[in-house]
Amino acid sequence: MFLHNKRLQYTVRVAEPNPGLANLLLEQFGGAQGELAAASRYFTQALAEDDPGRKDLLMDIATEELSHLEVIGSIIVMLNKGAKGRIAEGVEEEGELYRSLNGAGNDSHITSLLYGAGSPLTNSAGVPWTAAYIDTIGEPTADMRSNIAAEARAKIVYERLMNVTDDPGVKEALGFLMTREIAHQLSFEKALHAIQPNFPQGKLPGMPEFSHVYFNMSQGTEDKRGPWNEGDAWEFVENPLPAVDGGDGLASVQLSAEDEARLDQMKARTLSDPLSDPVTGADLGASKQP
Amino acid sequence: MFLHNKRLQYTVRVAEPNPGLANLLLEQFGGAQGELAAASRYFTQALAEDDPGRKDLLMDIATEELSHLEVIGSIIVMLNKGAKGRIAEGVEEEGELYRSLNGAGNDSHITSLLYGAGSPLTNSAGVPWTAAYIDTIGEPTADMRSNIAAEARAKIVYERLMNVTDDPGVKEALGFLMTREIAHQLSFEKALHAIQPNFPQGKLPGMPEFSHVYFNMSQGTEDKRGPWNEGDAWEFVENPLPAVDGGDGLASVQLSAEDEARLDQMKARTLSDPLSDPVTGADLGASKQP
């Protein structure tokens, strides 16, 4: 069960309203790498987890990410607070609101303001949050890797947002949130490697003849090599060929006579006559061109 | 520039049509962990990459994933081949098609069949593929971690799909595709660690006082400990409190007098009167209930 304390995990002191900055910060509220994505990711994993240690870890961090969602959302609301009054109450002189909102261009943040100058669950381009952002697969050796990567991405977005603001209160709170991603990433790394073995994920080992092969699919200029395709561990295939299984490289299926007959009927009906030279709609349309 | 060879990277031999299995395999064609997601992920990273080694690596694997997309799509098309003829040509006796398609339930795969029994870019529930599945952030130390995780997830989905089919040709081709994910994951691991340092990602180091703290946000039953929150590296906070920054834990912003006045006007207009005891619509609606 969740409980809530009306005080934030980190105090928010915003120097002055700035709807444009509010809009950028939406990335970490309702964006792909944002705190709702993080909280949802760990919370749903926690529900299904059978290992008591990981279950507790996941719920601890999910709960903290919810608290971060509240911090980032509170910053956004503060940055929009001035616009909120103007939008809700209008202004005496017609058009003043329009001028004040549109002074810096008719930007995507206006959409957010039209929705009441709160903190909507969209990214900075106005795209609604979607659970398609969450990549949980229900196998901890894969999910822990997904969590490590998610924390790494979130850390970077916070860093970029810190670089676009001068507001010291905003910068400091973002710095706290960014730092916590670093800590979470470390926890997930430890949790991944506390499972042994954890690679390859799952139970099936794969075909040994293909698990350490590197196919050089992109050619035409000098190929660059490195530990990812070089050394004793790797078989490097300079010129990859089709049909590595030794077959003919074609796809086939065994059909019943009835199915075969119906397909033949369809093929005959939609046969492409290679000898035709039709007058086409494009020819017709172009016929008056010089 | 891409070129195409009409032979597949791996030969596809399907024993008999099976639209239900085709539908499940759509997960790896147009699903979140599927081959289009993989190819798109690495291709877009390759375009923006400035390091020649990683650029070549990413384009090699992107091209191979496109070839895998072709293999999995070819399996799906073969499994649907019988249904394709029946749907396109109809049948003499009215209703036979309906009965043959609906014998095993009126399932989501029927939707796919309505679209022509090909290989649509949806997942196994019929949800269209979306680029929201791709989590590239443009910082290689984060993106390589995302790629490692993506390969881990794809490996697991292939394993699960192998477990639900008896068709030896399908199983073997899936086994090849699964194995290649293992190889790719290894390459991305090597490429990540060939960047030093790679943690924390980006340039900003974070606040040292919060980067090794673990907040025990989930309580109420026994807490489980492990290397993710235990040991010299960690400061474990048994009972996390709000306002870890030492402030009051509240959010504030400095408004101009004009903005303050408009907000006050709005607050007065929408004031919630705590002493009111209104008759509400629910009271009205419930008025005749016993």
Add this chain to the structure above:
Amino acid sequence: MFLHNKRLQYTVRVAEPNPGLANLLLEQFGGAQGELAAASRYFTQALAEDDPGRKDLLMDIATEELSHLEVIGSIIVMLNKGAKGRIAEGVEEEGELYRSLNGAGNDSHITSLLYGAGSPLTNSAGVPWTAAYIDTIGEPTADMRSNIAAEARAKIVYERLMNVTDDPGVKEALGFLMTREIAHQLSFEKALHAIQPNFPQGKLPGMPEFSHVYFNMSQGTEDKRGPWNEGDAWEFVENPLPAVDGGDGLASVQLSAEDEARLDQMKARTLSDPLSDPVTGADLGASKQP
């Protein structure tokens, strides 16, 4: 700040695994009327709310809805628990898993199982949750009405789900969750009517000549009347006409000469010649038809 207690708000006792039922219950986990939608709705409203009473109310209920999300998710996970082991570990005899999963049809819940038999943030058809479900507008007299309606809908979905299960533990927990929606709806009704006046929402009163008119746009059989268009309050327009403003009912804009000239150029270029009688692609394609 949020805190979590590892005990659920309501104990979950599931009689036996049932992945099909788990799939239906996803409606209230990651569906349009589900608990994530509810929690997100009230949480984002709470962040932006300036009235202390409503802010507290919204955060109280948001936190409870998160706790409900945990209860419904826990039921789903328990119902999927048997399938989880079978999917993760596979089975000795090839095909057994396939038969056990597909015995009741190859349904949409298989997609959910492919994702690890947890509790994904999708609805019962597998559609990922989207913030497009949330209709907050930032004006409390509108938002409270939206919340009342949302609780009403959620109550109904719980009722329907209770009707499709015999499992007493599931039924009882669903009954608790349904009942809480009733209580929340009452709270939001009271909060709406504690704002006076609350209709029409916002500040602009509208044109009095059109605010109590009813246009009978659908005709052709007997018109039904009732308090929604009958009585002293209403002006009933039997045969609505265009241009109720007394104009010509057309749309126009004043263009500069330069813009006018460019439009004329475009119109000339794409002129539709009413006197032409072209041979079209369709004619060509049909030319060999009997």
Add this chain to the structure above:
Amino acid sequence: MFLHNKRLQYTVRVAEPNPGLANLLLEQFGGAQGELAAASRYFTQALAEDDPGRKDLLMDIATEELSHLEVIGSIIVMLNKGAKGRIAEGVEEEGELYRSLNGAGNDSHITSLLYGAGSPLTNSAGVPWTAAYIDTIGEPTADMRSNIAAEARAKIVYERLMNVTDDPGVKEALGFLMTREIAHQLSFEKALHAIQPNFPQGKLPGMPEFSHVYFNMSQGTEDKRGPWNEGDAWEFVENPLPAVDGGDGLASVQLSAEDEARLDQMKARTLSDPLSDPVTGADLGASKQP
């Protein structure tokens, strides 16, 4: 059956082109609270409605909302008319078009212009309209409440749009559309309360011991009280506890021995060793850090 009159319900006189304003108005064309959402909402409810009075009401208003969609779309098209010619015909001097379109920033409305300067079914941020906006549930006591709320929200968006334009013709037409939402809201209110009883919605009454309880989930600073949680009707729980059912607050399911065995196998395979102290990828990546 629908019929169309080429004259609009309300005459549209636009003073001059303004693509930025056109873009904002898209909110009420292809946005969440817009006229397509309204028309679709009432039209689909009308189709399924069994009560003749409500069916007629819903179809009347659905048809009027379609007519409003035409009005708002016509305004948008007029505001874009100048840009349309410039985009379709290009300009002699290279770059003039670029400068004219980008003078006020490279905004989201450019996307709309790229699509031909018409009236696309997107919101003002360019997000395509989705039926996820529609919350119909097929129970009239819930749907009428949803309709009331939808009209309230649409009224507010029109009010905000009126505040950002000086164009008298646009302002007047928006005022008409806003006023009609007020009238529709009244009709739906009357239709809701013409059903008795209408609360709680549906048939199941809920558990009496939980239907008038208020859980004070958010604490930490002073709690605000009001008619929504105060008074004889309410039981106020100051410190909510888990497991209000009197159980242990845990989730459980009865598994077959076979399922239990497979789960145990999975748990053993993915066991998290609390005593391990692994060197992790993050440790490796950070190894050269000062």
Add this chain to the structure above:
Amino acid sequence: MFLHNKRLQYTVRVAEPNPGLANLLLEQFGGAQGELAAASRYFTQALAEDDPGRKDLLMDIATEELSHLEVIGSIIVMLNKGAKGRIAEGVEEEGELYRSLNGAGNDSHITSLLYGAGSPLTNSAGVPWTAAYIDTIGEPTADMRSNIAAEARAKIVYERLMNVTDDPGVKEALGFLMTREIAHQLSFEKALHAIQPNFPQGKLPGMPEFSHVYFNMSQGTEDKRGPWNEGDAWEFVENPLPAVDGGDGLASVQLSAEDEARLDQMKARTLSDPLSDPVTGADLGASKQP
């Protein structure tokens, strides 16, 4: 302005309820090729069209498609009518509803039923309708081609749906709707070719050296030829090479010294060391494997 007649354009006589068939028919209600897509497509084109003939044509057909939306929706509602009562009223014996709904599998149509057994704006897999289905571009020589193709696709989906039902009333109504798509396609063909020239679309003619070239990008087995790449009109390039412009086939940009310096800084920071041979997370995870 739209008006509505309560009689359908085509009478609907359904023999008996069939929720599974209702679900399939959703393709033409809220699916990609369905009537909402058709009506929206032509209606939005009509609003922006400057040619009086095409504008009238588009609005005529848009209005008819709305009337078709009503017909197909009415069929769906009738097919769901039996389920509607059972869902709304529940049943005496617990579980009977579950058994009656789940007899043929726990299918995607159950989701639709959970929403009240009406006619939701989803496709047959439950995916909400999206304006992403509409491809209008605002140039009539392109849009008419899009409309022709849309009618062709809709005709096919109706044909497939007719093949899966025995219900004579449903079949006849579907036959009417299918036939109207044929008529609309003819009208759009005539309207396209009444614009001369109509190919290539727009104003810019393209580079003559590339407009009639065919690149044989897919090789490896015998190439098939036909009028699409054979004959005097075509230059067939047997072995396509990169850099057809005669350049080096690489991408470059001229950067300022300051930008160059920052990029160099980034490259140095994220340099991939080709000589490293790191121990990676995968190595760690695999260390206990046999």
Add this chain to the structure above:
Amino acid sequence: MFLHNKRLQYTVRVAEPNPGLANLLLEQFGGAQGELAAASRYFTQALAEDDPGRKDLLMDIATEELSHLEVIGSIIVMLNKGAKGRIAEGVEEEGELYRSLNGAGNDSHITSLLYGAGSPLTNSAGVPWTAAYIDTIGEPTADMRSNIAAEARAKIVYERLMNVTDDPGVKEALGFLMTREIAHQLSFEKALHAIQPNFPQGKLPGMPEFSHVYFNMSQGTEDKRGPWNEGDAWEFVENPLPAVDGGDGLASVQLSAEDEARLDQMKARTLSDPLSDPVTGADLGASKQP
């Protein structure tokens, strides 16, 4: 199988960075008419195609479109190259980055930059690419028409993008890509008409009494006529009436007595009392209004 050559099909020479232009070009990378849509469209059709000629044609063009995706993506990456360094490395003086990025407004392209200044799979408004853009139906006489239309639309978007840039290298590369759409359109036209007959698509001929009727659904001002509704081929219905089948224009279904009874129960429960005159929430809320 696909192979890749590291040289582009067309050399890219960008004069200087321009993130705003990069953002517009995203339309042809991750937008509805862009190269990913084109490549995906033809590739999936090729997989399912049974006619060898069309299969080869589709794979040739799919492969070329992938090569175009690489060209357009490379232009975007070059245009963003300056911003990439600034974003990744930050700047010494706080706020400089903010000012440099926000000089021209806080636009949607900032979102793209936040994601690392690469080439994300979104359109120019930041909406993620979705397979809902692809309209393949699996019947070649329909799909070829869809392909013709898709090429026509893509040609237009390229033309519009050429009109908004002065950069000669970008303009030339866009000109090449635009020209290739013209060539592809011609090929698809030829391939369509090489199937005889190709109209109407599919097998069912439609009802002859409705296939050449034109319903004049939009009236009220002068009707425009042309070859699309005039001439010997057409029956023009001046005043269309409902129930063209001669029935009563109503929808009905035969229900079992049990289903009828349950529906009656529901109707009684939700009966709308036409004689009621309820006090509603709106009345209450408006009670203090003057």
